[in-house]
Amino acid sequence: MDLKLQGRVVAITGGASGIGRSCALRYLEEGCRVAVCGRNRAKLEVFRRQCREAGHEVLCVEADVADMEALERFADTAVSHFGRLDVWYNNAGMGIYKPLMDVSLEEWDGLMGINLRGVFAGSRLAAERMQQGGVIVNASSFAARMPVAGNGAYAVSKWGVEALTRVLAAELVARGIRVFAYMPGMIETELTRGRIEGHRETMTSSIPLNRLGTPEDLAPVLVMLTSDLAGYVTGCTVEISGGKFCVQNPHFAWAAEN
Numbered sequence: 643m644d645l646k647l648q649g650r651v652v653a654i655t656g657g658a659s660g661i662g663r664s665c666a667l668r669y670l671e672e673g674c675r676v677a678v679c680g681r682n683r684a685k686l687e688v689f690r691r692q693c694r695e696a697g698h699e700v701l702c703v704e705a706d707v708a709d710m711e712a713l714e715r716f717a718d719t720a721v722s723h724f725g726r727l728d729v730w731y732n733n734a735g736m737g738i739y740k741p742l743m744d745v746s747l748e749e750w751d752g753l754m755g756i757n758l759r760g761v762f763a764g765s766r767l768a769a770e771r772m773q774q775g776g777v778i779v780n781a782s783s784f785a786a787r788m789p790v791a792g793n794g795a796y797a798v799s800k801w802g803v804e805a806l807t808r809v810l811a812a813e814l815v816a817r818g819i820r821v822f823a824y825m826p827g828m829i830e831t832e833l834t835r836g837r838i839e840g841h842r843e844t845m846t847s848s849i850p851l852n853r854l855g856t857p858e859d860l861a862p863v864l865v866m867l868t869s870d871l872a873g874y875v876t877g878c879t880v881e882i883s884g885g886k887f888c889v890q891n892p893h894f895a896w897a898a899e900n
Contacts (some may be wrong), residue, residue, distance in 0.1 A: 669729075822877065
């Protein structure tokens, strides 16, 4: 299916690895012009080289989304390099795996700076630079629906992203800008492999599809949702989770087959 995305400019924070990387590669295959940012210069260079070897050019900018000057520089560099901005992903994020009472104020501020303040700032920067409408995509989490003990600060930040997504969608609609969030299930990435190790069976037990997800499961859905084919999608959170928590006994069908 031709998504008619040829030539559109896409900017992705945290775009050199995981879900952001897979989305970036999909957009490049669709003929889009892509800019990514991240904090790890070496990782950005590896991604740039891999794209070039595959016949694609990607703009890589070293930037921390918690640093407002760096984030603005990323947005300006993308627009200056490509001449416009059509799609912006607030993809970068982090977690703090400890009880809430053990989270210091410095840790709290650091997480909120990336997961919530960074999303707000990125959305504002993007909206200011979208001259012909556009799409803003925010990374949410199942923690916004079902908080996880031991990772509570992360859940609070993602609840904030959910509210921010809805309000921005309503306030930016007259400017032709759509805003939606995505809620992945347990996705295997560089950042999650350590948590998955030794707990795969438990994590899979809540998923009817009977497997954990991959970034490649998310990318085609997200890319399609930023195309004009999904022009009526805004102000919502799209769940891409293999059916995670859709019923209390997700493995019923598998047991019945046996």
